[in-house]
Amino acid sequence: MTGLVAYATYLPRPRVRLPEIAATLGTGPAEGERVAASYDEDSTTMAVEAAARLLCTHQATPRAIYFATTSPAYLDKTNAAAIHAALALPQETFAADVIGSARSAFAAWRAARADGGLAVLADVRTGRPGSSDERFGGDGAVALLFGDSAAPIADVLAERSWSVEILDRWRLPGRQASDQWEERFGAETYLPLVRHAAEATLAAAGLDSADHVVVVSPNSGVRKQAMRAFATASTTPIGHSGAADFGLGLAAVLDRAEPGETILVLSAVDGCDALALRATDHLPAGRQRRTVAEQLDDGVVVPYATYLGWRGWLEREPPRRPEPGRPAGPPSARAVDWKFAFTGSVCSRCGFTHLPPVRVCKECGAVDEMQRRSLAGATGTVATYTVDRLAYSPSPPLIEAIVDFDGGGRYPLEVADARPGDLAVGTRVGLSFRRLFTAGGVHNYFWKARVLEPPGGSAGAGGGAA
Structure with missing residues (x-):
């Protein structure tokens, strides 16, 4: 098995004030802000941001990309292929989606760990106005790279999973938001399983306790009870973030953990997945450049009405001008390097850089003497x-x-x-x-x-x- 070699996260910059949501909808008092993807962001674009940050600081070519999300930009089309193209990876690099539920993230984790690949987890959590998903969810992405490197930042000591069929959360295809049962029902099922998972995973890792415990779940009751049960417990700093949830929670701990410290991750979604890890001496040098906390502090507030428009809950008058044309397949295929990897051409004779790429140099007139250069x-x-x-x-x-x-x-x-x-x-x-x-x-x-x-x-x- 391979170790965790590097990680990177991406939090979009817009923030929606929870007091404004409460005042607008007449709900109970609330404090804080919600991290929200901008109108031009989706799970694919955020995944590119997180993965690009990781590969920028850790020069590596992953053997494969596994992309997990509950909010895919496309169905019946591989979203990971767009991520692969934007990262300008070789065609031989396998790219696949693992989508549908928040638990898909662990499938991506397992596949990437076994393959020495890259697990990219990203989600846009869209809930009905006033729902707990809207108020206590968050949008973001995390990339986790595995490899056979002699310098992993964390060793996986144990990995365990338990599956349960429970109708506590669901969304029909084509629906914009999920439905949820009363949270107490889910909590009664999940909490005993979380306690059992913690004990079994620590025992498998040869540990009595962990220095850091991360507990994530779409069920707020599970999160609240677990925070009381574990003295060192924390959860995802931005609220439940779907498929990105456990990865963002783990990244926030890796941002501050010390070498030798142990981390227990518990994710209660359609069962319980548990991980036990130990930070290595390479962690301080391998931390991401901007911590989750720093990104969380670097936000800007947008009005609630603007956010509702971005998510399609508030339909505003469209611009009084022709709609843009649909991008066509053939020209997109011909320009895939330019469109996705921002690849220009550099004249081999005079060194002039052309954006977009051309065959004839604008500076010296050389023909077909170009080299490709990605400026992404x-x-x-x-x-x-x-x-x-x-x-x-x-x-x-x-x-x-x-x-x-x-x-x-x-x-x-x-x-x-x-x-x-x-x-x-x-x-x-x-x-x-x-x-x-x-x-x-x-x-x-x-x-x-x-x-x-x-x-x-x-x-x-x-x-x-x-």
């Missing part, structure tokens, strides 16, 4: 930008910038998660994989610029008000 992980500088208050956007105003990339290349891009004050000539930006629009049942994925260092200090804002 590149950074650049804003040469100029415009704030368009007339163009339609679910999060106006629409901001576009001309970006000069480090090492060559210039291209105009929409700026994601930004407000006008975040940009100036010279602002540093990176790239973010987003969904530009959906037309005719086809998602049009491409790249947007993302502010790295906004003028005046903190990391940029996002999710502007409607």
Whole structure:
């Protein structure tokens, strides 16, 4: 069996205030904020963000990608193939979906661990207005890389699973939100199983207790009771996040665990899955660059009405202009490297970078003397930008910038998660994989610029008000 070699997480920047939800719907008092994916994000784009962050810091080519989610952008089409393309991985790398329920995440974990591959877990938790999924859920992604490396950041000491058929949560195909039974019913089934799983897994690992205990479940009663039962218990910092839940909870612990400390993960979904791990001496050097806590603090509030529009619960008047055309298969296939991996061409004779790729050099006129260059992980500088208050956007105003990339290349891009004050000539930006629009049942994925260092200090804002 292989060890856990690296991990990385992605939390989208928009936040919805729970007091505003309570005031709007007349529900009970609430505190805090909900992490929400932006209008141009889905489980695929967030998975790309998490996986790209991992591969950027840990140079490796995974043998396979296993993508788990309860909110797939497509059915009857492999979503992991888009992630594979955006990461510019070799065609020989196997890519597959493991979708349907939150427990699919453990199937991805097991497959990646056995294969020395990459498990990518991502979810957009959509609940009816006022539901517990809306108030206490969260959107995010995590990537977990396994390998035969001599320097794993955590060793898996034991892994156990128990399955139970229970009708406590379900969603019919085509429905936008899940139905749930009264939480006490699920808690009565899950809690004895969670206690048994903890005892059996610790015994299998040769441990009396664990330094850190992570308990996740869509059932809030299970989470509350487990927090009382285990002195060192924690849960996912953003609330229940579907297939990403146990991975985000584990990542938050890896962000702060010390070498030699043990971690027990318990996930109560359609049974109980349990993991016992021990952090190694390589963990401090192998931590992700931005912790879950840092990403959680780096948010910007969006109005509740804006969020409802993003999720389709509030239908607003569409723009009075022609609908965009559906992306077609043949041209998308011809431009897959450009569209998904932001791959340009570099002239072998003069070194000029072309975006998008071309056959004839604009600088020296050389023909078919090009080398491919993916700029998906590149950074650049804003040469100029415009704030368009007339163009339609679910999060106006629409901001576009001309970006000069480090090492060559210039291209105009929409700026994601930004407000006008975040940009100036010279602002540093990176790239973010987003969904530009959906037309005719086809998602049009491409790249947007993302502010790295906004003028005046903190990391940029996002999710502007409607």
